[in-house]
Amino acid sequence: MSVIWTMIAKRLGLGVLTLFVISVIIFGATELLPGDLAQNILGQSATPETVAAFRKELGLDLPAYTRYFNWLFGALQGDFGTSLANKRPIADLIATRLGNTLFLALYAAAISVPLSLLLGILAALYRNSIFDRTVNAMALSSISFPEFFVAYILIFVLAQSGLFPSMSRMDATVGFGEALYRTFLPALTLTLVVTAHMMRMTRAAIINLLASPYIEMARLKGMKPMRVILKHALPNALAPIITVVALNLAYLVTGVVVVEVVFVYPGLGQLMVDSVSKRDFPVVQAVALIFAAAYVLLNLTADVLSTLSNPRLIHRK
Amino acid sequence: MKDTNPAKPVLLTLRDIHIEGRSEETWSPIIKGVDLTLHKGEVLGLIGESGAGKSTLGLAAMGFTRDGCRISGGTIDFDGIDLRAATEAQRRGLRGKRIAYVAQSAAASFNPAHKLIDQYSEAPVQHGVMSRAEAERDAVELYRRMRLPNPEEIGFRYPHQVSGGQLQRAMTAMAMACRPDLIIFDEPTTALDVTTQIEVLAAIRDIVAQFDTAAIYITHDLAVVAQMADRIKVLLRGDEVEEADTRTMLAAPKEDYTKTLWAVRSYARPVQPPVAKGTTPVVSVRNVTAGYGAADILKDISFDIHKRRTVAVVGESGSGKSTAARVITGLLPPRRGAILFDGAPLPADYRQRSRDQLRQAQMIYQMADTALNPKLRLRELIGRPAQMYLGLNGKALTDRIRDLLHLIELEPDKFIDRLPSELSGGQKQRIGIARALAAEPKFIICDEVTSALDQLVAEGILKLLDRLQSEFDLAYMFITHDLATVRSIADEVVVMQNGKVVEKGPKLEMFEPPHDPYTELLLSSVPEMDPDWLTKLLRERAAKAGKG
Numbered sequence: 079m080s081v082i083w084t085m086i087a088k089r090l091g092l093g094v095l096t097l098f099v100i101s102v103i104i105f106g107a108t109e110l111l112p113g114d115l116a117q118n119i120l121g122q123s124a125t126p127e128t129v130a131a132f133r134k135e136l137g138l139d140l141p142a143y144t145r146y147f148n149w150l151f152g153a154l155q156g157d158f159g160t161s162l163a164n165k166r167p168i169a170d171l172i173a174t175r176l177g178n179t180l181f182l183a184l185y186a187a188a189i190s191v192p193l194s195l196l197l198g199i200l201a202a203l204y205r206n207s208i209f210d211r212t213v214n215a216m217a218l219s220s221i222s223f224p225e226f227f228v229a230y231i232l233i234f235v236l237a238q239s240g241l242f243p244s245m246s247r248m249d250a251t252v253g254f255g256e257a258l259y260r261t262f263l264p265a266l267t268l269t270l271v272v273t274a275h276m277m278r279m280t281r282a283a284i285i286n287l288l289a290s291p292y293i294e295m296a297r298l299k300g301m302k303p304m305r306v307i308l309k310h311a312l313p314n315a316l317a318p319i320i321t322v323v324a325l326n327l328a329y330l331v332t333g334v335v336v337v338e339v340v341f342v343y344p345g346l347g348q349l350m351v352d353s354v355s356k357r358d359f360p361v362v363q364a365v366a367l368i369f370a371a372a373y374v375l376l377n378l379t380a381d382v383l384s385t386l387s388n389p390r391l392i393h394r395k
Numbered sequence: 396m397k398d399t400n401p402a403k404p405v406l407l408t409l410r411d412i413h414i415e416g417r418s419e420e421t422w423s424p425i426i427k428g429v430d431l432t433l434h435k436g437e438v439l440g441l442i443g444e445s446g447a448g449k450s451t452l453g454l455a456a457m458g459f460t461r462d463g464c465r466i467s468g469g470t471i472d473f474d475g476i477d478l479r480a481a482t483e484a485q486r487r488g489l490r491g492k493r494i495a496y497v498a499q500s501a502a503a504s505f506n507p508a509h510k511l512i513d514q515y516s517e518a519p520v521q522h523g524v525m526s527r528a529e530a531e532r533d534a535v536e537l538y539r540r541m542r543l544p545n546p547e548e549i550g551f552r553y554p555h556q557v558s559g560g561q562l563q564r565a566m567t568a569m570a571m572a573c574r575p576d577l578i579i580f581d582e583p584t585t586a587l588d589v590t591t592q593i594e595v596l597a598a599i600r601d602i603v604a605q606f607d608t609a610a611i612y613i614t615h616d617l618a619v620v621a622q623m624a625d626r627i628k629v630l631l632r633g634d635e636v637e638e639a640d641t642r643t644m645l646a647a648p649k650e651d652y653t654k655t656l657w658a659v660r661s662y663a664r665p666v667q668p669p670v671a672k673g674t675t676p677v678v679s680v681r682n683v684t685a686g687y688g689a690a691d692i693l694k695d696i697s698f699d700i701h702k703r704r705t706v707a708v709v710g711e712s713g714s715g716k717s718t719a720a721r722v723i724t725g726l727l728p729p730r731r732g733a734i735l736f737d738g739a740p741l742p743a744d745y746r747q748r749s750r751d752q753l754r755q756a757q758m759i760y761q762m763a764d765t766a767l768n769p770k771l772r773l774r775e776l777i778g779r780p781a782q783m784y785l786g787l788n789g790k791a792l793t794d795r796i797r798d799l800l801h802l803i804e805l806e807p808d809k810f811i812d813r814l815p816s817e818l819s820g821g822q823k824q825r826i827g828i829a830r831a832l833a834a835e836p837k838f839i840i841c842d843e844v845t846s847a848l849d850q851l852v853a854e855g856i857l858k859l860l861d862r863l864q865s866e867f868d869l870a871y872m873f874i875t876h877d878l879a880t881v882r883s884i885a886d887e888v889v890v891m892q893n894g895k896v897v898e899k900g901p902k903l904e905m906f907e908p909p910h911d912p913y914t915e916l917l918l919s920s921v922p923e924m925d926p927d928w929l930t931k932l933l934r935e936r937a938a939k940a941g942k943g
Contacts, residue, residue, distance in 0.1 A: 289462070291503040298459060299491035299518045309517075313508035389508060389553045 082392060086382055093374045100370040101153070105146050108359045118357055119162060136162075149363070158364035163356045168364050172346070176368065178248055179338075179345035182261055183330035186268035191323055194273045198280025198319075203307050205285055214281075217274035229267045229340040236263060246343040264341045268334065272326040279322040283315035290314075316387035324380030331376075332369040403434040406474055406576055406609050407456055413468035414451055414460065414633075425451050425464065427633045435576065436607040440624030440641070442614060442656070444849035445820065447630040449613045453579045456611060457494045458486040474576065491518035495570035499582040501562035505554035512550030515569045524573045537568040540605070541598045559712075560591035564598050571602060578603070580612045584619060588711035588876055589920040596622055596922075597933055615849055617656060618922035621645055622929040629653050641926050655851065657924075664861050666903065667886050670701045675738040677702050677838050677870040678723060678756070683732035685722050686894075691730070692718045694894045700838065703864060705871040707885035707902075709878065709917070715894040716874045720840045723872070724756060736838075754784040757831035761843035763823035767815040773800070773826060774811050780833040799829040803859065821852035825859065832863065838870045845880055857884050878921045882906065890914050 116132040117124070124132075133139050137148070152159060158168035197217070201210045220228065237244035246260045284307060287293060296310040335347030342348075346365055353361035385391050414426040426448045433439050433456075441449045451464065458478035460466055471478040473494065478486060490496075495518075498504035506514060516530035525533065531550070538546035541564040554562060563583055570578050583599065584592040600623060603610050612623045620627055620641075627644045629636040629652070637650045648654050676699035686692040693715045700706045708716045721727040723734055725745030734741045736755060742748050757780075760766035767776055774796055781787045781795050797807040803825040815823055824844060831839050841860065845853035861884065864871060875881060881888055881902070888905040890898040890913065898911040910918065919932060 291498055291500060292506040294461070295496070295498055295504040296506070296517075297490075298454075298457060298496040299521075300487040300489065301491070301517065301521060302487065305521070310506050310508075314506070387508075390555045393553050393556060 082382075082385065085385060089378050089381055093378050096374050097367075097371060100374075101150055101367060102146070104363050104366045104370070105142075105149065108363055109142055111359070115162070115357070115359065149360075153364070153367060159360045161353075161358055161361050163353070163358040163361075168361055171349070171361065172364060172368065175344060175346045175349045178343065179331060179334065179347065181257065182264055182268070182334065182338075182343065182345060183327065185258065185261060185265040186272070186330050187327055189265060190269040190273045190326070191276065193269065194276035195280055195319070197273070198277040199284065199307060199312070201277070201281040202284035202288075202311070203303060205281070210281075214278070217277050220270040221274035225267060225271050225336045226340050228270050229263070229337055232263050232267055233340075236266075244341070246341040248344055261341075261343065264334075264337050264343055267337050267340075268330055272329060276319070276322050276326055280315070280319050283318045284311045287311045287314055313387065317384035320380050320383045320387065324376045328373045328376045331372040403436060405432060406435045406437075407431070407433040408472040409452075409456065409469065410472075411469040412452065412455055412466065412471070414448070414455060415465055415467045416451075417463045417465075422465070422467070425633050426455070428469070429630070429633070429635050431456070431628065433577070433609050433611065436609055437626070438603060438610045438612055438624045440612045440614065440620035440627040441630060442617060442620050442627060443630035443636075444615060444851060446632065448633040449615075449630055450581050452630070453581055453611050453613050454496075456577070456579060457490055457496065459490070488522070491575075492522040492524065492573045493575050494577045494579070495573070495575040497563075497566050497570045497578060497580045497583050500586050501566040501583075502554065502559055502586070504566065505562060507554055510551055510553055511557065511565050511569075515550060515565075515572055518569070519572045522573060530572065533572065534568065537571050537602075538565065540602055541565070541568045542594065543568070558591075560587050560595055563587060563595050567595075567599055567602065571606065571608070574606055575608060577609045577611070580610055580614075580623075582614050585614065585616070589878070589922075590711060590916055592619075592922070593920050593929070593932070596929060599623070600929070616922065618924050618928070621924050621926045622922060629656070645924055645926060663883050664705075664886075667704065669901070670704065674701060676700055676735075677737060678872070679735040679738075680719065680723065681733050681735060683719070683722055683729045683734070685718060685727055685729040685732075687727075692894050693722065693729070695732070696891070696894070696896045697732075698889045698896065698899055700870045700872055702837070702870050703868050704886045705864065705873050705884055706887045706889060707873045707875060707881040708889045708891060709875060709881055710891035711876060711917075713893075714891040716876075716891055717842060718894075719891075720758070720842055720872065720874060723840065724758060750784065754834045755836050756838045756840070757834050757836040758840045758842065759824075759827045759831050759844050762847055763820065763827045764815075764847075766827055767823060767830075769815050772812050772814055776815070776826060777829045777833050780830060784834045795833070799833055802832065802863065803829045819852075820848055821855060824848060824852075824856055828856075828859065828863070832867070835867075836869070838872070840872045840874065842874045843876070844873075846875065846877060853880070854883075860884070878918065890917065 116129050116136060116138060120129055120132055137145060149159065156169055158172070160166065161168055161171055197213050201213050204210050233244045236242050242262050243260055244263065246264055248257065248260065252260065288311060293306060293310055296306045334345060335351055337343070338345040338347040339351060346368065350362060350365045353365070409429065409431040411428045411430060412426055413424065413428055415422040416425045429452060431439070431452070441453060443449050454460060455466060455471060458471060458481065466479060473489065476489070505511065512531060512534055515534045516527050519525045519530040520527050534550050535546045538549055543549050543561055543564055549557065549561070549565070557565065567583070580599065584595050587595060596619065612620060614620050624641050626638065626640050628638040631652055636652050637648070648657055678700040680696060680698050683693055683696050684691055696719065698706065708719060710716050718727065722729050725741065725743065725748055728743035736752065741752060745753065777796050777799050778792055782792060787795050796811060800807040800810055805822065805825060815826070818826065827844070845856050848856065857880065860871065863869060873884060885902045888899065888902050889896055890911065892913045897913050898905065905914065906918070922928060
């Protein structure tokens with residue numbers, strides 16, 4: 079097992095390094111944006127003296143690297159600074175939004191991951207049958223439509239009839255069951271968007287193995303087709319499946335901007351869009367960093383799990 | 396055919412079996428009306444070249460066909476059950492329980508994700524023959540009978556933690572788990588070294604006899620089948636050539652085809668005069684130590700290869716033969732020692748060698764399948780080195796490619812624009828040779844070039860290499876584990892074990908006693924046509940061990 083711990087430590091180190099590089103890029107990118115922040119906030123009518131004073135207050139007169147490290151050390155301690163738009167601490171602002179985004183992502187994942195694994199396994203079992211073709215065609219059409227289109231179709235079909243709400247407003251008073259009900263449509267939209275990728279990877283990874291000698295051996299031992307797939311093919315197909323699942327989970331956290339906007343869902347994506355339009359750069363930086371961290375963390379988990387699924391790597395000779 | 400052994404009841408009867416394989420949109424015949432009768436406890440040897448349909452016929456005895464194949468005619472009767480008329484569920488109920496299968500490569504046929512014991516107990520538990528605990532106890536017993544080391548523990552290992560020979564025995568034990576009436580052995584020792592093969596052969600033979608299990612033993616190795624089978628059936632392109640009991644078949648084969656199979660091993664290259672003293676060898680390996688990571692794979696090895704001479708490097712897998720080739724070609728720079736070419740030292744790393752130095756030494760690989768880019772036509776495959784090393788272009792290049800195809804005895808007009816997938820195994824290997832020749836080298840490393848081929852095809856390749864050698868004054872380093880090949884093509888032999896050269900010298904001396912003990916073991920492990928060979932050998936070795 080020490081092999082695994084070394085590997086995890088190495089990957090964690092690399093992950094931290096990646097995040098560091100990303101933080102530099104995020105900070106650098108906002109630096110490059112044209113216009114002066116203080117000027118923007120105070121408006122064109124402000125005198126140069128007030129602008130200079132405000133710049134000093136914001137710390138904009140300091141050199142870029144000093145501001146970068148101040149920002150980075152703050153972020154490491156959970157302090158992302160204050161929003162320029164409403165003067166509230168960004169950490170507070172993000173906390174509820176992040177909770178909402180994770181809730182929606184987990185909700186969509188809880189539906190889409192089991193669903194796509196099941197469909198993928200069944201499609202592999204009944205490959206080239208009508209079932210297989212139907213599932214494939216449906217998955218491909220749902221992934222081919224843009225998210226907002228899928229969202230509006232769902233609103234048209236399921237919200238017009240009053241079955242589910244078309245707006246997913248959330249606040250502290252909403253209970254768990256009510257939250258599931260209110261976010262059903264966005265979760266379903268996301269499910270439709272990510273299922274195809276995971277399902278097709280599951281199917282392909284399994285079918286890819288069906289020509290292996292050990293699969294033939296299992297069949298020649300008289301094992302039932304379902305057992306051959308679940309017991310003999312699936313464990314060896316896990317690595318590629320895990321990778322694709324992780325990519326899609328990361329997408330569920332970071333790629334939901336459009337869906338959140340359509341359903342007026344108070345998540346991180348919407349916060350990001352709002353902040354960009356208000357030129358509230360500290361918030362944009364914080365959200366971008368969280369998105370990057372989600373990607374890095376999920377891919378790290380995927381790497382570790384793929385390794386764990388391979389006995390050749392954990393049980394050495 | 397007539398009932399050859401009326402003393403025992405018939406277990407399996409195949410009548411007029413036709414099997415077809417799908418290629419593109421048409422069905423072409425693989426098995427063309429073969430009959431087969433097997434009695435209880437009897438071992439039938441099925442032999443033939445690859446493509447003869449041995450495996451297909453063996454699997455048909457289980458009522459099984461691979462994807463893209465179908466049984467199109469005939470009847471299969473297993474102990475009163477019509478396997479063709481039976482439902483898939485009924486056939487599944489027989490497979491693993493009453494008819495078991497042992498595959499060619501145990502390393503590939505064990506599921507890498509599960510421990511041996513999990514795979515062992517699967518059939519008995521799923522078929523309801525015994526409980527998991529009973530199966531585990533039984534496994535230890537069978538592992539012991541298969542003479543596996545640590546029978547109590549070996550089941551709890553993963554396949555990659557067990558050696559090839561042990562895996563093959565574990566697979567035979569797994570096939571025995573439900574005490575089947577019939578086992579299909581599909582080339583079970585082909586992938587093993589000769590010394591390992593003996594142990595596996597002996598273990599299989601004993602266990603089949605102990606449980607009075609009937610078996611179909613599929614192989615292309617005549618000497619092996621002579622040890623294992625009561626009767627032999629010879630197949631050629633899906634047709635039966637002849638069938639007789641083993642001794643009759645070996646002593647007096649009736650058909651011409653069978654006679655050619657028996658005669659294959661007689662090819663031998665004429666003995667070359669010894670190299671004159673003081674001649675500079677083309678390649679000289681001097682005190683080379685090399686390895687990967689912390690381990691040394693090669694330990695201080697030295698040997699020379701002269702112009703127009705073939706040096707066979709023999710040894711079992713893991714002995715360092717291929718590593719030696721990697722050092723010579725510069726793929727693996729040695730830790731100590733040097734490679735001299737025509738007396739001048741070569742840079743250790745191929746990246747530091749000049750294009751001309753690279754051109755001089757070429758390589759032919761074991762698996763022609765994977766060594767040829769499947770997307771390139773022969774014109775490009777052979778033309779690329781001629782273009783790169785000799786700067787040929789346009790018509791000169793085409794002429795050169797045609798010449799090379801002539802040299803390897805392939806009709807240029809027919810072959811020049813083919814893809815590797817449109818060639819047979821032997822033809823692919825010929826392309827590998829042409830590609831090496833295209834660079835006009837002085838020295839060629841042949842890495843197990845015939846071990847993936849059938850004997851007749853391999854023979855053709857050996858003869859071709861031989862002819863090319865005298866035509867172009869080539870020096871060959873011939874890596875092989877097959878001593879029959881050594882006998883037919885080598886001038887000198889280098890025997891390797893655990894990264895060391897244990898013996899080297901002219902071929903004639905090598906095959907005459909006294910030998911180094913390891914060479915002795917290797918030589919005595921090569922199966923011979925005598926059906927009593929294995930029995931005698933085991934008795935001799937037991938006697939020696941008793942004395943020692």
